[in-house]
Amino acid sequence: MQRIGVFVCHCGTNIAATVDVKAVAEALGHEPGVVISQDYQYMCSESGQNLIKDAVKEHSLTGIVVCSCSPRMHENTFRKAAAAAGLNPYLVEIANIREQCSWIHKEIATATEKAVILGRAAVAKVHLNAPLTAGESPVVKRALVIGGGIAGIQTALDIAEAGFEVDIVEKEPTIGGKMAQIDKTFPTLDCAACILTPKMVECAQNDKITIHSFSEIADVKGFVGNFTVTIKKKARFVDETKCTGCGLCTEKCPMKKVPNEFNMGLDNRTAVYIPFAQAVPKVAAIDPNYCLMLKNGKCGVCSKVCSVGAIDYKQTDKFVEEKYGAIVVATGFNPIKIDKYEEFAYNQSPDVVTSLELERLMNAAGPNGGTLLRPSDKKHPHTIVFVQCVGSRCEDEKGKPYCSKICCMYTAKHAMLIREKYPDTEVYVFYIDVRTPGKNFDEFYRRAVEQYGVHYIKGMVGKVTPKSDGKLDVQAADLLANEQLHIDADMVVLAAAIEPDKSARPLATMLTTQMDTNDFFTEAHPKLRPVESATAGIFLSGACQGPKDIPETVAQASAAAAKAIGLLCKNSITCNPCVASSDELMCNGCSSCEKVCPYGAITYIDKEFRMPDKTTRIRRVASVNPAVCQGCGACTVACPSGAMDLSGFSNSQIMAEVDAICK
Amino acid sequence: MQVNNNNEFQPLIVAFCCNWCSYAGADLSGTNRLNYPTNVKIIRVPCSCRVNPMFILRAFQRGADGVILCGCHPGDCHYTSGNYFTRRRMTLLFSMLDFLGIERDRTRVEWVSAAEGAKFAATMNEFTEAVRKLGPNRRLEDLRCRKQ
Numbered sequence: 051m052q053r054i055g056v057f058v059c060h061c062g063t064n065i066a067a068t069v070d071v072k073a074v075a076e077a078l079g080h081e082p083g084v085v086i087s088q089d090y091q092y093m094c095s096e097s098g099q100n101l102i103k104d105a106v107k108e109h110s111l112t113g114i115v116v117c118s119c120s121p122r123m124h125e126n127t128f129r130k131a132a133a134a135a136g137l138n139p140y141l142v143e144i145a146n147i148r149e150q151c152s153w154i155h156k157e158i159a160t161a162t163e164k165a166v167i168l169g170r171a172a173v174a175k176v177h178l179n180a181p182l183t184a185g186e187s188p189v190v191k192r193a194l195v196i197g198g199g200i201a202g203i204q205t206a207l208d209i210a211e212a213g214f215e216v217d218i219v220e221k222e223p224t225i226g227g228k229m230a231q232i233d234k235t236f237p238t239l240d241c242a243a244c245i246l247t248p249k250m251v252e253c254a255q256n257d258k259i260t261i262h263s264f265s266e267i268a269d270v271k272g273f274v275g276n277f278t279v280t281i282k283k284k285a286r287f288v289d290e291t292k293c294t295g296c297g298l299c300t301e302k303c304p305m306k307k308v309p310n311e312f313n314m315g316l317d318n319r320t321a322v323y324i325p326f327a328q329a330v331p332k333v334a335a336i337d338p339n340y341c342l343m344l345k346n347g348k349c350g351v352c353s354k355v356c357s358v359g360a361i362d363y364k365q366t367d368k369f370v371e372e373k374y375g376a377i378v379v380a381t382g383f384n385p386i387k388i389d390k391y392e393e394f395a396y397n398q399s400p401d402v403v404t405s406l407e408l409e410r411l412m413n414a415a416g417p418n419g420g421t422l423l424r425p426s427d428k429k430h431p432h433t434i435v436f437v438q439c440v441g442s443r444c445e446d447e448k449g450k451p452y453c454s455k456i457c458c459m460y461t462a463k464h465a466m467l468i469r470e471k472y473p474d475t476e477v478y479v480f481y482i483d484v485r486t487p488g489k490n491f492d493e494f495y496r497r498a499v500e501q502y503g504v505h506y507i508k509g510m511v512g513k514v515t516p517k518s519d520g521k522l523d524v525q526a527a528d529l530l531a532n533e534q535l536h537i538d539a540d541m542v543v544l545a546a547a548i549e550p551d552k553s554a555r556p557l558a559t560m561l562t563t564q565m566d567t568n569d570f571f572t573e574a575h576p577k578l579r580p581v582e583s584a585t586a587g588i589f590l591s592g593a594c595q596g597p598k599d600i601p602e603t604v605a606q607a608s609a610a611a612a613k614a615i616g617l618l619c620k621n622s623i624t625c626n627p628c629v630a631s632s633d634e635l636m637c638n639g640c641s642s643c644e645k646v647c648p649y650g651a652i653t654y655i656d657k658e659f660r661m662p663d664k665t666t667r668i669r670r671v672a673s674v675n676p677a678v679c680q681g682c683g684a685c686t687v688a689c690p691s692g693a694m695d696l697s698g699f700s701n702s703q704i705m706a707e708v709d710a711i712c713k
Numbered sequence: 714m715q716v717n718n719n720n721e722f723q724p725l726i727v728a729f730c731c732n733w734c735s736y737a738g739a740d741l742s743g744t745n746r747l748n749y750p751t752n753v754k755i756i757r758v759p760c761s762c763r764v765n766p767m768f769i770l771r772a773f774q775r776g777a778d779g780v781i782l783c784g785c786h787p788g789d790c791h792y793t794s795g796n797y798f799t800r801r802r803m804t805l806l807f808s809m810l811d812f813l814g815i816e817r818d819r820t821r822v823e824w825v826s827a828a829e830g831a832k833f834a835a836t837m838n839e840f841t842e843a844v845r846k847l848g849p850n851r852r853l854e855d856l857r858c859r860k861q
Contacts (some may be wrong), residue, residue, distance in 0.1 A: 122737060132781065146757075149739065149744060150739055150743055153743040153744065154742065161751060180854070194840070559789065563789065564734065584791075585791065648792055682759055682795045683791035683795075684794075684795050687763065687802065699763055711772075712772055
């Protein structure tokens with residue numbers, strides 16, 4: 051006979067305000083098998099848990115139902131409490147009467163009625179719960195970091211620091227990411243390259259870190275502690291082990307008209323190239339779309355000048371398979387394409403640039419050697435207009451609904467740097483709001499306005515029209531003065547919204563992690579588990595999770611590293627015991643389950659059975675490997691004989707819930 | 714089936730939600746206080762592919778007026794391919810129910826991600842209204858199961 055304890059939580063007033071918790075406890079007390087039913091202010095508090103522990107001992111409970119918040123929140127808390135009192139932790143069920151009842155319903159009568167029904171379903175289910183024991187599975191003590199920007203670099207360095215091997219997979223020929231393209235950083239105005247490149251070099255020199263540059267993730271298999279990842283090393287037509295990065299090939303290459311993506315296409319590079327001077331690894335790559343040898347079979351200059359014979363035109367994509375215990379995603383962001391914003395004339399005039407293009411124009415390693423010149427006629431600009439929120443906080447299809455977070459600050463930085471270097475240049479910034487939450491951010495913005503005399507105007511730019519004299523007519527509204535403005539600008543700079551990198555979506559599918567509607571990775575809990583994904587063993591670092599500035603990215607990168615280290619420190623991890631198993635007496639060996647299993651956890655074995663007439667017979671039956679099974683339950687439905695069942699969510703348990711709800 | 718004080722038909726809706734996307738989506742609609750009717754009762758399953766067509770028939774047999782099955786968006790399944798099985802199985806089941814003369818609007822499969830709290834609430838509002846319009850499920854309910 052089952053002896054079940056029911057505990058109804060008030061959650062302060064979160065539940066108690068809309069659900070009559072006393073009535074719920076009273077009603078559930080009459081359910082079959084329930085020997086004790088009580089309510090308490092906060093079940094998750096220590097005294098609340100003690101209430102459960104004492105009840106288990108006092109009433110010799112065989113099952114517990116807690117009517118409280120979502121099981122995604124506190125299931126583990128109550129399982130641990132049960133275990134502490136000597137009850138198998140899997141004999142605990144949660145009825146979600148907060149997120150799925152009190153918070154969404156207003157009427158006390160109906161909400162209470164629903165809470166009772168949810169509680170009843172949980173009681174019906176717990177009647178059929180079986181004690182389960184979790185197995186253990188070993189942890190591969192190696193981590194994978196996907197993306198080699200500042201987020202990936204910081205995560206890798208921290209993991210390596212703790213003594214674990216870590217691989218960085220970067221899709222570009224060099225690590226460094228967006229930060230390498232940035233000139234100065236706010237609010238300190240220190241040089242981005244000066245603080246980033248030492249970290250890049252550290253990655254290259256650390257013997258615990260392996261950098262797979264110019265590589266992508268082709269496939270991910272396995273689960274927490276035991277991922278098998280296939281890395282596609284794209285053909286760079288240069289032998290990485292031989293190339294010394296001397297750069298002679300790049301000097302001699304006759305194909306010099308390739309748009310330089312590192313400088314946002316503002317100047318050209320050669321077909322064989324090293325992205326920038328401080329690239330790590332400093333190894334050349336050949337762009338097959340432009341290389342004359344690879345396209346037409348005629349040239350071969352680079353191979354002739356290379357003193358170490360590193361050029362290899364026959365190189366092909368290579369696939370390597372590696373095993374990892376933890377994976378950190380650090381795929382970063384990109385500014386959105388702003389071609390569709392025709393009103394800003396981005397496609398019509400080279401003097402309309404994005405902020406990242408401006409970074410390159412102002413950078414000493416950029417196309418103009420650090421002197422700010424108009425891209426069209428290489429003249430010094432005297433009037434510059436900045437437009438904020440291009441595509442951010444946008445309700446329509448063209449843009450993004452969210453705030454890109456970093457634009458207010460980098461625009462203040464650009465404005466300040468320009469006014470500092472060229473005091474004769476007038477700078478106008480059109481904004482919706484100026485958002486400066488962050489340490490020393492508002493002080494920085496105020497300096498731009500007060501000390502550097504940047505003209506901040508609240509209002510949106512309506513139209514930018516290129517004029518025949520080479521200037522740009524900027525038509526805008528000043529919302530505070532309530533007047534229309536026309537500014538003759540030499541340059542217009544657009545603060546484009548940022549979006550997750552395009553590689554993130556297919557990667558999320560491979561990793562079976564969740565994304566939000568904007569393709570940012572979703573964290574396991576927005577407040578309490580901000581660097582973990584809902585999939586165990588996958589961690590999030592940097593702007594792949596949401597727009598972030600550099601300090602925040604670095605903080606999150608170190609946090610993700612700490613979480614990954616916590617996992618890698620363990621020799622083995624507890625497996626989910628809610629796995630499938632087959633009733634050998636019912637199984638007819640048809641292979642239906644084997645075909646639907648996404649993990650290959652089901653195999654067939656020949657087993658000897660004793661028949662009623664005392665003879666023995668050998669039959670083929672399904673056997674589930676509990677260490678590999680992840681407990682999805684696909685096989686349970688595929689099984690035509692009903693032999694396959696899933697612990698924790700068995701056919702009879704779900705059926706009992708259905709019955710209890712429909713009663 | 715229930716009837717409230719105003720004599721308005723209150724349909725009983727059973728919603729199966731996968732643990733990783735839709736159940737989290739339901740939690741999110743709770744956290745955001747997005748209302749949907751009390752008629753909806755959620756059953757948590759690890760993956761939408763855990764839902765045996767039998768469970769849905771059982772719910773109708775026991776007097777549910779509508780059954781909705783929510784899972785991760787195609788391609789986003791936590792278990793890689795579970796929701797594809799769901800999609801096929803439910804296509805078959807629903808066409809069978811159609812053949813039996815059960816209204817299509819009583820059953821539904823909806824993909825709701827963990828971030829789509831608003832979609833979850835909207836879906837539940839919509840579905841409950843659709844079932845309310847159809848009236849009680851009389852064809853599949855087994856009167857012997859009805860509580861006296």
